[in-house]
Amino acid sequence: MQRAAALLLPDNISDSVAADLRRRIVDGRLPAGERINEVHLSRELGVSRTPLREALSRLASEGALTSLPRFGFFVRPLTLDELEQIYDIRPILDPEALRLAGLPDAKTLERLEKLNRRLESARDPENVIGLDDEFHLLLLDRCPNRVLIEMIQNIILRTRRYELALMRETSGVRRATEDHRRILAALRRRDLPAACAALKRNMQWGRAPIVSWLKARVRRAHLPGEAKARARSGR
Amino acid sequence: MQRAAALLLPDNISDSVAADLRRRIVDGRLPAGERINEVHLSRELGVSRTPLREALSRLASEGALTSLPRFGFFVRPLTLDELEQIYDIRPILDPEALRLAGLPDAKTLERLEKLNRRLESARDPENVIGLDDEFHLLLLDRCPNRVLIEMIQNIILRTRRYELALMRETSGVRRATEDHRRILAALRRRDLPAACAALKRNMQWGRAPIVSWLKARVRRAHLPGEAKARARSGR
DNA sequence: CCCCATGCTACTGTATACAGTATGCAGAGA
DNA sequence: TCTCTGCATACTGTATACAGTAGCATGGGG
The missing domain is CATH 1.20.120.530 (GntR ligand-binding domain-like)
Incomplete structure (x- = not known):
């Protein structure tokens, strides 16, 4: 969203995970309303929870996800x-x-x-x-x-x-x-x-x-x- | 930015750190152009690097910071x-x-x-x-x-x-x-x-x-x- | 005197371990 | 049979440890 440079070097697992999740959300592999289990998803993606959580936070601030404090992240439902x-x-x-x-x-x-x-x-x-x-x-x-x-x-x-x-x-x-x-x-x-x-x-x-x-x-x-x-x- | 619920329970260190950083950036305690040292800043804030990094990621996607992949986060300069x-x-x-x-x-x-x-x-x-x-x-x-x-x-x-x-x-x-x-x-x-x-x-x-x-x-x-x-x- | 190479230092990126909390189930009592 | 309470479980939030890399300084060679 912000930097041209970073887009040229998508070095980070964080970044690529965010991009992947974005795709999964728009094409429905992560259905609207679904609660996200960080452990399972991180296993599925082959990364640890840390970069996954960074990606989730970013998507939440983009409005694709909703975060409920001690409960987790959700794919924002279509309303x-x-x-x-x-x-x-x-x-x-x-x-x-x-x-x-x-x-x-x-x-x-x-x-x-x-x-x-x-x-x-x-x-x-x-x-x-x-x-x-x-x-x-x-x-x-x-x-x-x-x-x-x-x-x-x-x-x-x-x-x-x-x-x-x-x-x-x-x-x-x-x-x-x-x-x-x-x-x-x-x-x-x-x-x-x-x-x-x-x-x-x-x-x-x-x-x-x-x-x-x-x-x-x-x-x-x-x-x-x-x-x-x-x-x-x-x- | 997104959820009413979270704003009512700013339980997360992540969230409060993000809010704190936002203040520090706008009031100049984190000057424009400054490179952020995660270790020092996390010590100063009394939290670990994990929630700090989540906050930094979010601020980057909001446009307040710039992220250079293996180099770190910067306060976006005033241009x-x-x-x-x-x-x-x-x-x-x-x-x-x-x-x-x-x-x-x-x-x-x-x-x-x-x-x-x-x-x-x-x-x-x-x-x-x-x-x-x-x-x-x-x-x-x-x-x-x-x-x-x-x-x-x-x-x-x-x-x-x-x-x-x-x-x-x-x-x-x-x-x-x-x-x-x-x-x-x-x-x-x-x-x-x-x-x-x-x-x-x-x-x-x-x-x-x-x-x-x-x-x-x-x-x-x-x-x-x-x-x-x-x-x-x-x- | 200058330039290049090599080792050191410090910082980022990622994984993992741990603590706290909410949920669901089971068992006991009414 | 229904409800309430206590325990077990699973998941989030945070800390810490580790690995890899970029920058920098110092020393040797030209």
């Missing part, structure tokens, strides 16, 4: 509240970042269009999400405010879990590429405000399908992963 | 770049949060005015900054998007160091209370958009004095500690 809050944030951040980034050069525009074409034909959920994120990060690549970009990346991490869960069940509600085309069209005619507006709409629309899916899910299985109750009852 | 980036973010976040929060009730408005009066007469830098933060957080108290509020609190933590450093040297450039009055006036006539606009201006103006102070400082003594960290990371 409608958090979803709506997270999805309300990117329409705020992304357009501002684009405004600061300014119009992309011809080469970048070309790469964006290429990405969008690949996105249109992508089928695998992980691919779709990965390409979409790549598109948006490239769009904001020139933004000089790296702190802002870090925040956006952080939000992306937090949304990925929801998006993956959605796309696993319903097969790929894809309207994003159309939004992207509108953004690109605005950029091509060098109309930054229009591009920002289109981007904002794009970010706002991403919410709807996930909200409705999660609502249905909540109705079906009441309170997905109410952490405490489940864990205490021994699951 | 003009980071300052400008951080200060560009709150004018984006705060007005949106206020928009979501809506108009405050009469009681809250009263408390806001009281806070602002106390702010006018405050002299001690820590007090001034504390009251200003309290004002802004109360203003956004009704905002239902807690993730957004968390982000703002995080930004506040990151700015505090700069503000304190400024106010220690120049005695309290105070124009904020006037901005606050404009915000309150707009709220009193129940004009939310005007309040948001005033809030935005308030957030934008805070930058200027710090930027000019830091620029002068950079000219004088080029960034204590920055040299070493930079050289090492090969930037």
